[in-house]
Amino acid sequence: MMIKVGFLAVVILLNMGLLGCQNKETELSDKFDEETVKSEAMKAIELFNERDYEGICEMGTEEFKEILSVEGYQEQCDPFLDKRGAFKEIEKTVVMGSKDKKSGADYAGIVMVGAYEDGKIQFSIGFDEDMKLIQFLIK
Template sequence: MMKKKIIAIGLAVLMLLTVLSACSGGSASNQKLDPAFSEDTLKQSAEKVIDEWNSQEFDAIAAEVSENFKDKLNANVLKDAWNQTMPKLGEFRSIKQTETAPNNKSALVVAVAEYENGKAQFTIGFDQNMKIDNFFIK
């Protein structure tokens, strides 16, 4: 039963990865961010989402999700994903590094966060209205 739940949550999170593979092929510095985005604003927005994630404010994150993903990335999905990934990592320490990359007409922020017992890499996508259109943790 637990294995099925883990697979279901994994599949739900994978569905959110629209074109993640598009930015894994090369360094973010080789690609240009759409001028509609400010790198500083993207990084600040991603840090806010990570803070909300660490505080388990799933409704706050869900409120920032783009209309196209509201049915796939809601507070319940986020809570299940948190319960699967975060308890073993322990207390949040800091965000060690953030990078931005283009993703079609969206932008991705990849942030590495350090926790008491390890690290987590967040990939958070934003559309041009600064709504979340991609959310992945590994």
């Protein structure tokens, strides 16, 4: 239970960092390659667009897999895809980092805005040092 609480705290902190301004505390750690972060995020978005939620789950850490099931993703994501239509392109990308002060673990975060036929979807995606998903949020 403590691992889940700690994991959720990291996800919340990473998300706050992703939404805030980039500064010294949100610089991407040298443990990450920015292009790798972008390409792995695009893989997750492609899986999302293909409605391959199992594939997204497989990209995640064990804690990530426990938070939301494939069926949970389907319930939450299908309406976005149904409403927005076909994917066109990524319009905006912001990459940043976060550090867990207690464990010292570094995380990479990326926000990507995707253009679709009938609107946009914002993706907030986070990775641990092993490039496993710790966060995949849409809005």
